[in-house]
Amino acid sequence: MSDPVSSIRNLGPASDRAFARAGMATAEDVRALGPDEAYRRLLANGTKPHFIGYYALVMGLQGRPWNDCTGAEKDALRVRFDALKANVATDHSAALAAALDEVGVRI
Template sequence: MATPVSSIRNLGPAFEAACTGAGIPSAEALRKLGADAAYARLLHSGMKPHFVWYYVLVMALQNRPWNDCKDAEKKALRKRFDAIKVTSFDADRDAFEQMMDQIGVRPAV
């Protein structure tokens, strides 16, 4: 039986719903993808980029408190976040295109 995404430390029902919408159905699937690929998939599915959600995900997959990310580590994560955002988020995609992506009309990233 699959473990819910919300069973991972720091990740609640809203994040679980976003994962479900992005085709990430379980904690196991999220862990297998890893933080960067999962976040890219979330952005591609239409979620707006938010740095805090990204670093909370990174901390969660490391089983660390969400606010454990500090200083140099946070700066390095910001660079990773910016790179993911550039390649995975298109603010000009409309709701119809996002829906088509979610049902699999276009290939997932």
């Protein structure tokens, strides 16, 4: 039997549902993807970006409490988080532009 996503430290039952909606049903799925790809998939599936949620995932996958993230490590994670958000926003913009172009609307 596979462990639920909520078995990862710092994650709870709401995480099980959010990750499942994004195609990750087990803790093993999330671990295999790593924190950045797993979080990118959450964002692409409509989860609102939240920095604490992101670094809680990173810390949890390392077996650390969410509030263990401080200083330079937290600053570096903020850069990664901002890049993920920008990437997903760009993906949505490109997809929207392609869909509008397909129906004949030029932007």
